[in-house]
Structures are given as C-alpha cells and as structure tokens.
Amino acid sequence: MTCKDEVELSFSEINLSTSNNNLVEVNIPNAIGNENITNRINSTIEKTVIGSLHVGGSDNITSKSIEESITAFNKEFQIFKTDFPEIAEQWDAQIDGEVLLQSSEIISIAITSYIYAGGAHGTVTISFLNFETITGHIILNNNLFKDVEGFKKVAKSYFDKAIKDKDVFLDTTTFELPENMAYNEDGIVLLYNTYEVAPYSTGIIEFVIPFEEISSFLHFNSF
Template sequence: MLYRKRLILFCSFFIFIACNEVQKTSFSEINISAENNTIVEVNIPEAHGNEIIADNINSKIQDMVIEALHIGNPNDDAVSKSIKESILSFNKEYNTFKSDFPETEQQWDAQIDGEVIYESPDIVSIAITSYVNTGGAHGSLHISFLNFDAETGHVISNKNLINDVEAFKKVAKPYFSKAIAEKEDTVNTNSFNLPLNIAYSEEGLVLLYNTYEIAPYSTGIIEFVIPFDEIEPYLVFNSF
C-alpha cells in the first residue's frame, strides 16, 4: 500500500513538471494580410503556451500594429479592432487618396516587423519596427520596445525595469555621449534623459531614441547598448 502511494506521488510529480513545460511561452512568426491587400506587410511574433499569458502578450502586440497603421487621430472611435481590419482600412484610405488625386504618382506602403530580442524566465523583450509611407516627402520609421513579465504576460514599464534611475543614468551617460559624438550639432547635450524605448537584449540593455525624440529627422535613430555586467545592480530583472 505504501509503495502504491509513493508510486502515485512519483507519477503526479512528473505529470506536474510535464504540464509546466508544456505551458512555457514560446513564439512563432506569423504573417497577417487581408483580401486584395498589396501595400501592407505585417510579420510579427505570436505567443503560445499558457492561454492567459499568451493572450496578454499577443493583445499588446496587436494594439501596437493597429496604432502604427491607423490614419488620423489615434483617439478616434473608428480605430480598428483587429490587425486585418487595420490593413483593410489602410488600403481603403489609399484608394480614397488615389480617387481624390488620380494624377498623383505617390504610392503608399507599410511594413511592420516584430522580433523577440530577449527571453528569460523573468522577462521577454520584443521589438516592433514599423515603416509607414503615406505619400509624404519621406516615410515614417518607428521602433518600439515591449517588455513583458514572463510569468504574467503583462507589460513592464520602463520605471519598473530600473531600481535606481539616477545611478543608472551615470553609467548610461558616457554611452549616450559616444553614440551622439558625430551628431552633437543636432542633439541637445545640455541634459540627458532616458529614452522612451528601453529593452533587454542578448548583448545588454538597449536604449533607443526614435527620430524627433531628441533631435530632428535628419539625425535618425540613436541607439546604444550597455553591457549587463556594468548595470546589473540597477536592474530589477535578472539578465540570466
């Protein structure tokens, strides 16, 4: 009888371990399009595993893609409810533009790509790169980082990535100065503020300033990486 109980406990333990392994979040790349679409391409990661965690991650990625494809006021009630609907709406806006200006040679296009740039038991970092051209002098390139709590799928804000911002900034400032060494004429160097986009990567913590964030369009994107071993004491999440 005792042997039987031990056997049941032994089997239950391995079933529990196996279930946890199955529930581990994984990612695959998906391509999303819509009927008669020829000007929008969307390639993004899709989370799988624990349904709640995966839904939280996928929902946030979807919202970011929808926002990138939206034409007009982002607070408009007409914002699409899905990526496919956003693609259709983008195509519709372009067709309306062509109808209003039949002689124009301007073309619209949009390319959105997502990539998982870091995974650990604690945190998942994803980069979403969007390029949207609606016929202006140049298209709009924007990179957004999303950091997720690996145990819940909830987004981690920048303020919850770093436990001592002022100490962290002292380490980051020399890297910032090096990154803008050839761009100081266009970048305001009087003050140093952390960017809107910070994420984990295999090389270290990535800090990225999009165009117009601290400099004019001509300066382009400013990006640099700080190795983990230099900032480990200031990170809320382990880098291993």
C-alpha cells in the same frame, strides 16, 4: 505558475494580410503556451501594430484587429487616390517584430514599422515592448530598474558618445531616457526614434549598455 509552464512559453512568427491588400506586410511574433500569459502578450503586440497602421490622430482608432487595420489602410489609400488622382506614389507599410530576449523573468520584443502614406519620405518607428514572463503583463520603463537615477548616470555617458559619433550637437545637460528601452542578450538597448531628441536627418539614435556595467540597477534577470 510552474517551471514547466515557463519553459513551454515560446514564439512563432505569423504573417497577417487580407484578401484585398496590396500595400501592407505584417510579420510579428506570436506567443504560444499558457493562454493567460500569451493572450496578454499577443494583445499588446496587436495594439502596437494597429496603432502603427492607423492613418490620422491616435485618438480615433476604431480597428479592433490587425486585419481591420490593414483593410482601413488600403481604404485610406483608395480615398487618397480618388482625391488626388494626379499623384503617382503608392502607399506602403511594412511591420516586422522580433524577440530581443526571453528569460525566466522578462521578455523584450521590438516592433519596427515603416509607413509611407504620402509626403516627402516614409517614417520608420521602432517600439520596444517588455513583458513579465510569468504574467504577460507589460512592464513600464521605470519598473525595469531598481535604481533609475543610477542607471541614468551611466546611460548619459553612452548617449553623449552616440551623438558625438553622429556629429550631432545637443544640449545634454537635461538628459532624459528614451521612450524605448529593452533587454537583449548583451545588455540594455536604448533607442531614440527620429525626432525624439534630434532633427530628422540624424535618424535613429541607438546604443547598448552592457549588463556588467549596470546589473546592480536592474530589476530583472536576463537569464
């Protein structure tokens, strides 16, 4: 890949819907440029959105596109209304994506989904996706770092402060990194979704560790 190819990789925002959709709004980044790279990035984003919109167990997802998922979500609601006509609540799904960082080595994207499909409250879930800029391949969490254990030691002190600020009491002797970590302009973002480490009432736990404190542990450059 040439430097020219790298510079030409960019993102636009796209809005996806269907003709009979009243419940779902999807606004996500769309990678533009070298198709070998952008197809991988866009496919991974698409699979994340499809998974977010799926009602039921993740082992029986059949939708092949976001549009199919939107249609399926609306159909599930109609089935629900047929089975429970006395329930007045309207289902709702809002999915938004943003590019947190795009550098010569790494692209980090956040997908935020709010899904309400009945029950006491809706669910907000944030998913971070990290890609190699020159290939478009997804980066596994452990591959974000040259020294995971060194990074964990720094991360634990930030985690302890974050839960203290929320007045949450947890056993931090068995500290684990979250499922979602990403690069942004200031450092590495660590995010624990609701229920990941604490009760629902705690909400999302999120904090940023500045690059200057952890640069020696990182595998990718943020510039």
